[in-house]
Amino acid sequence: KAGVTQTPRYLIKTRGQQVTLSCSPISGHRSVSWYQQTPGQGLQFLFEYFSETQRNKGNFPGRFSGRQFSNSRSEMNVSTLELGDSALYLCASSPEGPWENEFFGPGTRLTVL
Amino acid sequence: DQQVKQNSPSLSVQEGRISILNCDYTNSMFDYFLWYKKYPAEGPTFLISISSIKDKNEDGRFTVFLNKSAKHLSLHIVPSQPGDSAVYFCAASAMSGGSNYKLTFGKGTLLTVNP
Helix, strand or coil: CCCCEEECCEEEECCCCCEEEEEECCCCCCEEEEEEEECCCEEEEEEEEECCEEEEECCCCCCEEEEECCCCCEEEEECCCCHHHCEEEEEEEECCCCCCCCEECCCEEEEEC | CCCEECCCCEEEEECCCCEEEEEEECCCCCCEEEEEEECCCCCCEEEEEEECCCCEEEECCEEEEEECCCCEEEEEECCCCHHHCEEEEEEEECCCCCCCCCCEECCCEEEEEEC
16 A cells, blocks of 8 residues: 655745645545644644544644545645744544554655745 | 653663653543654654553553553553664543544654664
8 A cells, every 4th residue: 555645745935925735645544634843842733634524623823724635635724824834744644533543644844934 | 831741852772671751741631642653754653552441551562551640651662672763752632522632742752772
């Protein structure tokens, strides 16, 4: 089975712009979770989608949003980018979720200038 | 307010010995705990979990112990191998009573297993 894939792998944006990150889960996995990793805050949970519905949500502002499509692929959007949004964004998928037996993708490294 | 704390940023052990990674939490609503392992330049890997109805869960060389009264959990790796060298994250969630299961992570402990 192919693993979790994330595109793009690297991204550079400027403050005020918006960005969309994409995640393709392992075939058959219906749960997709998104995480943000920074040196200062560590790993933080953003949200989890299951069957096209946001099922769980972390403590991030409304600028962070996501969606899931009928094929379980998920996108994450960040609007009005701030310097502090620079991070590694990780996507993980699991058969039913949340979290246990999750497989993580390689991440998208976002740099906001 | 850090609800999940891993107070040791790093730990170094000898190959073959036991590695004990510790995690403390403050939120008494947490009832489900997970450990993840992360190698440099890779995403985290789920390792083992435990729910609050148990005090021990074992999977091969990895055992997680939960002490609810002390709000403390630990991950034991026996015997430690050089390939176990990685950052280990503890995470917690309140799985019961409510529909939003927010996962909270500790900041990680870097384990180095020396040959």
